[in-house]
Amino acid sequence: MKSSKHLIPYNLKRSHRKTVSIYVERDGEVMVMAPKDLPDIAIDELVDSRASSIFKHQAELEELNQVRKVREAVNGESYLYLGRNYRLELVEKQEVPLKLKDGYFRLLKKKAANAEKVFKLFYKEKGTNRINARVHFYKKLLGVTTGKIRIIELQNRWASCNPKGDLNFHWKCMMAPLKVLDYIVVHELAHLLHPNHSEAFWNEVDKVLPDYRERKEWLRVNGAEMDL
Helix, strand or coil: CEECCCCCCEEEEEECCCCCEEEECCCCCEEEEEECCCCHHHHHHHHHHCHHHHHHHHHHHHHHHCCCCCCCCCCCCEEEECCEEEEEEEECCCCCCEEEECCEEEEEHHHHHHHHHHHHHHHHHHHHHHHHHHHHHHHHHHCCCCCCEEEECCCCCCEEECCCCCEEEEHHHHHCCHHHHHHHHHHHHHHCCCCCCCHHHHHHHHHHCCCHHHHHHHHHHHHHHCCC
């Protein structure tokens, strides 16, 4: 549901939650999570009361998105994996379409036209094992129970969760350094305890990752480059 009859247009999602959360997505869109019984006018007023902060965040994101890299599947192009850039090498033969070997991403030359699809599959496959392992490690520290874990396309979010404990992670997370990947995992697990960005939420994150602000800032500054 989208509202645009006031100062700041936003996308609205209602649930059985008790509080309102306002997010600015990476593309500048405003997302509002609100209780089912909260009147629209109250949500409008709350969003507009935070206009200054929202506009500032949108301006910062617009500036950061200008450095977004467009990659071409040609020899020498660089691709991110776990925070490092690896050069691409097109090869005539190998047993799989894409693999990371000897410091290079090696891609079958005949797959170059579909490189984006091949890379997405690579990140999803690698993420399945890596992210599952990090979730199982950190959920014990946070004392939460999780459901299904999926590595998918999530538009403008790094991760999402639902009240059942199901977790979704964007395949792009596999481009981040391990410290930042852990931050994304802990951030989402903490939402199973606090479905907002309240002080209590950040306290949970801080208990597990005392340097979370540094990791969060890396993601803010470099997130636009984590793309194909």
